[in-house]
Amino acid sequence: MPDVHDSERGGRPVTGSLAHRIDYLFKAVQPKGREYSYEEVARGCEALTAGTFSKTYVWQLRTGQRDNPTKRHLEALSAFFGVPVAYFFDDQVVEDVNAQLALVLALRDADVRDIALRAVHLDGAGRRSLARIVTEISRLQRSGADGATAPESG
Template structure:
């Protein structure tokens, strides 16, 4: 009988972990999104996709293992990562590190970390 401590995670398990990590640690538009909120948001962008909060929950827990590529592309775009995040361990590790740094900054009160910098409007006066 194999030792469960050394079991290799399945592809579905790895995908679930990666999707869940984005939900827990990424803050698109400055906040954490629920499954239902994101499903509604993505549904407005792609009404033909019929994405539900239940489907996203199943994806995050590994009960849904084969999402359409278009959904992964939509999730990647929404969370600001490349689609390779879901498949390439080295890329996943880089993003995980960046998310952890942003989480630490957020926890110490730094707001807007990870957002584009604010630029003051250009002066309209002529030189």
């Protein structure tokens, strides 16, 4: 979900509209390695609620064409995507859940997963050293992006 900053909240990212939240769930929750189709979400939500839920309605919610779903629809979407119902209206819950989903997204990358799995076998001192190394590399990359060059290793 794109971060929108609100100066009244001290520059902290705010969480966006219902459509942004649903769109983010489509992008982040992908157990099949791809986004769910509108049909899959609609069928899954129907099965969870024993009520009607069309793929067009799911599309309308995701694109902002509709923005006032019923409680039953929000409950079905939350159950389908595995998030609390409060995700759709509580900014703090959105921030907490999105942080967890960002970790899941990062772990889809084989290199990130490899580093994380190797770190599990390090002792506390080794993990702290690895964290410092990653922090330093990140700092060097940021300064390189700002026009500075990273020192070359010898």
